[in-house]
Amino acid sequence: xxxxxIVTPAALIDLSRMQHNIDRMQSQINSLGxxxxxxxxxxxxxxxxxxxxxAGAQGITVSTLKEAEQFFAAGIIDIVYAVxxxxxxxxxxxxxxxxxxxxxxxxxxxxxxxxxxxxxxxxGLTFKVLIEIDTDDHRSGIKPESQTLLDVAAxxxxxxxxxxxxxxxxxxSYDLNSPSALIAMAEQERSLCxxxxxxxxxxxxxxxxxxxxxxxxxxxxxxxxxxxxxxxGVYIFFDLVMHNVGVCSLDEIALxxxxxxxxxxxxxxxxxxxxxxMAMSRDRGTQKQIADxxxxxxxxxxxxxxxxxxxxxxxxxxxILSSREALGTSISDMFPVxxxxxILPNHACATGAQFPQYQALDSTGHVxxxxxxxxx
Amino acid sequence: xxxxxIVTPAALIDLSRMQHNIDRMQSQINSLGxxxxxxxxxxxxxxxxxxxxxAGAQGITVSTLKEAEQFFAAGIIDIVYAVxxxxxxxxxxxxxxxxxxxxxxxxxxxxxxxxxxxxxxxxGLTFKVLIEIDTDDHRSGIKPESQTLLDVAAxxxxxxxxxxxxxxxxxxSYDLNSPSALIAMAEQERSLCxxxxxxxxxxxxxxxxxxxxxxxxxxxxxxxxxxxxxxxGVYIFFDLVMHNVGVCSLDEIALxxxxxxxxxxxxxxxxxxxxxxMAMSRDRGTQKQIADxxxxxxxxxxxxxxxxxxxxxxxxxxxILSSREALGTSISDMFPVxxxxxILPNHACATGAQFPQYQALDSTGHVxxxxxxxxx
Numbered sequence: 001x002x003x004x005x006i007v008t009p010a011a012l013i014d015l016s017r018m019q020h021n022i023d024r025m026q027s028q029i030n031s032l033g034x035x036x037x038x039x040x041x042x043x044x045x046x047x048x049x050x051x052x053x054x055a056g057a058q059g060i061t062v063s064t065l066k067e068a069e070q071f072f073a074a075g076i077i078d079i080v081y082a083v084x085x086x087x088x089x090x091x092x093x094x095x096x097x098x099x100x101x102x103x104x105x106x107x108x109x110x111x112x113x114x115x116x117x118x119x120x121x122x123x124g125l126t127f128k129v130l131i132e133i134d135t136d137d138h139r140s141g142i143k144p145e146s147q148t149l150l151d152v153a154a155x156x157x158x159x160x161x162x163x164x165x166x167x168x169x170x171x172x173s174y175d176l177n178s179p180s181a182l183i184a185m186a187e188q189e190r191s192l193c194x195x196x197x198x199x200x201x202x203x204x205x206x207x208x209x210x211x212x213x214x215x216x217x218x219x220x221x222x223x224x225x226x227x228x229x230x231x232x233g234v235y236i237f238f239d240l241v242m243h244n245v246g247v248c249s250l251d252e253i254a255l256x257x258x259x260x261x262x263x264x265x266x267x268x269x270x271x272x273x274x275x276x277x278m279a280m281s282r283d284r285g286t287q288k289q290i291a292d293x294x295x296x297x298x299x300x301x302x303x304x305x306x307x308x309x310x311x312x313x314x315x316x317x318x319x320i321l322s323s324r325e326a327l328g329t330s331i332s333d334m335f336p337v338x339x340x341x342x343i344l345p346n347h348a349c350a351t352g353a354q355f356p357q358y359q360a361l362d363s364t365g366h367v368x369x370x371x372x373x374x375x376x
Numbered sequence: 377x378x379x380x381x382i383v384t385p386a387a388l389i390d391l392s393r394m395q396h397n398i399d400r401m402q403s404q405i406n407s408l409g410x411x412x413x414x415x416x417x418x419x420x421x422x423x424x425x426x427x428x429x430x431a432g433a434q435g436i437t438v439s440t441l442k443e444a445e446q447f448f449a450a451g452i453i454d455i456v457y458a459v460x461x462x463x464x465x466x467x468x469x470x471x472x473x474x475x476x477x478x479x480x481x482x483x484x485x486x487x488x489x490x491x492x493x494x495x496x497x498x499x500g501l502t503f504k505v506l507i508e509i510d511t512d513d514h515r516s517g518i519k520p521e522s523q524t525l526l527d528v529a530a531x532x533x534x535x536x537x538x539x540x541x542x543x544x545x546x547x548x549s550y551d552l553n554s555p556s557a558l559i560a561m562a563e564q565e566r567s568l569c570x571x572x573x574x575x576x577x578x579x580x581x582x583x584x585x586x587x588x589x590x591x592x593x594x595x596x597x598x599x600x601x602x603x604x605x606x607x608x609g610v611y612i613f614f615d616l617v618m619h620n621v622g623v624c625s626l627d628e629i630a631l632x633x634x635x636x637x638x639x640x641x642x643x644x645x646x647x648x649x650x651x652x653x654m655a656m657s658r659d660r661g662t663q664k665q666i667a668d669x670x671x672x673x674x675x676x677x678x679x680x681x682x683x684x685x686x687x688x689x690x691x692x693x694x695x696i697l698s699s700r701e702a703l704g705t706s707i708s709d710m711f712p713v714x715x716x717x718x719i720l721p722n723h724a725c726a727t728g729a730q731f732p733q734y735q736a737l738d739s740t741g742h743v744x745x746x747x748x749x750x751x752x
Contacts, residue, residue: 007468007752041692063654063693083693084638086650087714092383109639111713139694140639140648171691262460263485263516272516274462278439279752282658282726315547316417316725317439317459318515337487338463349692350658353730356751374750375732376383376655 001359001367003258003301003340009279010258011355012342013370014303015362017254018236019051024252025218025235026055032224037061037080037211039233042349044373045358046074048236059102061231065092070373072101080104080211082167082231084132084140087115094123104164104209108132108142113155120160128164129156130209131200135192136172136185144196153205163200165209168193169231173216177246177290182220189217194226219247237348240297244289250297250305255352256342257296258359259319264332271321271335275343277314281350295319296343303342311343319343377735377743379677379716384636385655387731388718389746390679391738393630394612395427401594401611402431408600413437413456413587415609418725420749421734422450424612435478437607441468446749448477456480456587458543458607460508460516463491470499480540480585484508484518489531496536504540505532506585507576511568512548512561520572529581539576541585544569545607549592553622553666558596565593570602595623613724616673620665626673626681631728632718633672634735635695640708647697647711651719653690657726671695672719679718687719695719 006012029036038052041063049060049071059078062068068079069092077100085093085105096103105127107113113129120127131152134141142148156163170189176182189212197207212224213231215238224230237255238248259275280295295311298321313320321335335341345351352358358370382388405412414428417439425436425447435454438444444455445468453476461469461481472479481503483489489505496503507528510517518524532539546565552558565588576583588600589607591614600606613631614624635651656671671687674697689696697711711717721727728734734746 004464007465008462009752083650084648086384086636086638088380088636089383107639109708109713111708112639115714134641139689139691139696140641260462260464262462263483263488265510265516272460274459277659277726278729282660282723283653284658284660313515315515320515332485332487337485338491347658350653353654376385 002365003361003367006258006359006367008258008260008340009275010359011352011357012256012258013358013360014254015360017252018048021235021238021252021254022052022055025232026057028219029230030056032221034224034227035229037229037231038236039082039231040067040071042233042236043352045370046071047360047370049076052236064376065089065096066376067373068096068101068103072096072099078102080130080167082106082169084108084112085116087112087119090116090119094125097125104128104130106130106132106167107152108140110148110151110155113152117155117158117160121158126159127161129161130164130167130211133166133168133193133196135168135189136170138170138172141168144192144199149196149199150203153200153203163205163207165207165211166193166196166200167211170214170217173214174241174245176216177244179220179246182216183222186217186221187223190221190224190227197226215242216245216247234348239348240293240344240346241285241289244286244291250344253344255348256299256303256344257351259341259343261335261337261339261341262318263337266330266332269322269327269331271331273311273319273321273341274317275311275319276317278316279354280311280314280319280343280345281347281354283347283350285346293346296345299342299344301340301342305344378741379634379737379743382634382735382743384634384716385651386634386735387728388632388634389734389736390630391736393628394424397611397614397628397630398428398431401608402433404595405606406432408597410600410603411605413605413607414612415458415607416443416447418609418612419728421746422447423736423746425452428612440752441465441472442752443749444472444477444479448472448475454478456506456543458482458545460484460488461492463488463495466492466495470501473501480504480506482506482508482543483528484516486524486527486531489528493531493534493536497534502535503537505537506540506543506587509542509544509569509572511544511565512546514546514548517544520568520575525572525575526579529576529579539581539583541583541587542569542572542576543587546590546593549590550617550621552592553620555596555622558592559598562593562597563599566597566600566603573602591618592621592623610724615724616669616720616722617661617665620662620667626720629720631724632675632679632720633727635717635719637711637713637715637717638694639713642706642708645698645703645707647707649687649695649697649717650693651687651695652693654692655730656687656690656695656719656721657723657730659723659726661722669722672721675718675720677716677718681720
């Protein structure tokens with residue numbers, strides 16, 4: 001299959017860019033002497049994850065138990081479920097562990113820790129539990145200096161649970177855009193997570209795993225003393241948000257949406273394309289960044305960006321392609337009906353999720369279809 | 377199955393609200409003496425569409441050829457594909473027509489009209505073609521007074537095509553929020569679409585179908601003289617955007633996301649829930665409206681809204697639930713770990729699309745799982 005055979009809109013992976021991104025991240029983490037556990041929520045795809053493992057990744061991170069089930073069925077044993085577990089999902093986690101999955105679950109509260117140990121004790125299993133640490137005031141997690149850290153640890157001393165370690169995600173790194181701020185955030189993420197591990201050990205608890213990461217901090221870290229593993233997800237494809245953060249160039253973005261021109265509004269300078277928000281997603285992550293790309297950057301079908309042309313509006317199955325500057329020419333001459341284009345997305349995790357499959361394009365122009373997981 | 381058995385997040389349909397919405401729209405359109413053709417892009421679900429047909433709908437509208445294929449396989453013959461067709465999709469449309477589907481396709485340009493007639497003539501079929509009319513300067517379509525209207529019609533006089541009529545969608549009705557403005561927009565949509573039909577007929581072309589609609593204009597129209605059918609989609613579920621437009625009350629919103637509390641950030645007044653943007657979608661349609669609901673309005677598990685509580689932030693699998701006003705109580709006391717809630721969405725079309733299935737809840741508390749179509 002070639003590009004022209006594909007029904008648009010389609011989620012296109014440029015395989016040489018993806019492999020470049022995999023190699024770049026793996027060698028960065030190797031050089032820091034820790035192991036790398038990719039977050040597969042970005043791709044939810046067995047073939048993509050296989051390429052990460054082949055390059056040296058050790059285990060995976062998932063955002064749902066469905067991902068854990070699907071990747072375990074595909075042969076991956078070592079899995080961290082990096083979202084705080086709710087009591088009603090313990091049964092589903094138990095089923096996976098019973099089948100041989102080395103699943104680590106996450107908590108950041110006494111209430112959920114208590115539910116975990118109660119379930120484990122009642123059902124004769126010992127959950128491996130990571131304690132979530134808040135290192136950047138961003139979302140979930142326990143402050144490393146808090147009493148709650150020790151209270152949660154105390155709950156986990158039980159036949160039903162074992163403290164596997166600590167985990168943090170400095171998601172606020174997405175709000176930065178200078179190398180110095182990113183290096184500082186990577187060090188903050190590292191030092192506060194290591195501090196939490198130290199407090200646990202000083203209080204007599206085991207803390208084998210010290211897990212940190214986000215794509216921006218993983219690529220910016222210069223020292224990971226005390227850390228055992230790094231997690232990152234979106235680096236596999238990168239996107240316009242990451243480009244604005246400053247951790248990738250436009251030509252490292254490996255995911256795009258293949259689209260076709262439907263029509264025009266000549267006086268407005270609009271071309272209408274068949275990639276609306278159902279294809280691009282409603283993610284407007286670049287809206288508050290240094291460069292707003294609307295719903296995406298327009299590229300020729302070969303992947304070359306067309307400077308100044310973005311998807312400026314989107315309905316469900318209609319995208320509006322326009323120029324940031326006044327046009328000296330006719331939009332329908334530049335983008336005739338039936339023309340194929342590629343659109344670089346704001347956020348690869350959100351855009352990929354709109355598609356049942358990826359179309360994986362190799363350097364010879366051959367395209368293969370790869371399935372993607374979906375739902376919970 | 378009951379609510380407590382459902383793995384969260386889940387897309388919940390309140391069936392009595394849905395039936396109320398179906399009956400409300402059908403009787404409005406019946407009272408105006410035209411036929412009703414629901415847009416099934418909102419639900420993409422056979423059971424939901426069956427309820428619309430049972431109430432009197434005649435045919436359906438789709439936004440993708442995949443929807444056309446799936447609903448045709450489920451027994452629906454009369455289908456309008458309401459997105460301008462690109463030449464590469466004519467083969468797929470042809471295949472459907474060959475199987476007996478009464479598919480109408482759409483164009484708004486000489487270029488695509490020419491491609492349609494060329495394909496039809498070369499392949500021995502006569503496509504039924506609707507000409508898209510722009511009645512509100514919103515997106516696609518041809519101005520009713522333009523020369524292009526007649527140029528496109530002239531292209532469609534061919535063995536390969538037949539002018540089935542005209543179609544318009546006043547999508548800018550979503551930007552309004554007063555009954556008088558909505559009534560005026562409904563009249564503008566009607567009169568300009570009828571004007572296009574009149575011009576075609578005066579020039580000697582057939583124009584059987586005059587199709588108008590959007591949920592706000594369909595519910596606001598007081599006169600549909602000259603119109604043959606109305607289309608509307610989101611009314612089936614309604615959502616917070618439609619509530620802000622003023623065409624539904626909160627307790628008419630039939631789609632919600634069932635979610636569970638994961639944890640808290642007590643000092644910030646945050647409860648963390650397992651409905652992030654992957655469940656709610658990234659749609660922030662209420663952001664520029666009279667009331668901004670963040671990523672959704674929080675309700676008790678029985679569907680009662682909890683005033684002032686919204687999903688104020690969202691990551692992929694984490695939602696942040698908080699109060700618009702200062703809280704006089706502990707957030708974890710109000711929303712303990714493990715508590716189930718329902719979240720009303722900004723945009724039902726976008727939120728539904730994040731889920732492989734709906735959980736359809738009847739008035740006895742019984743839940744049935746309904747499949748949803750996905751992709752292109």
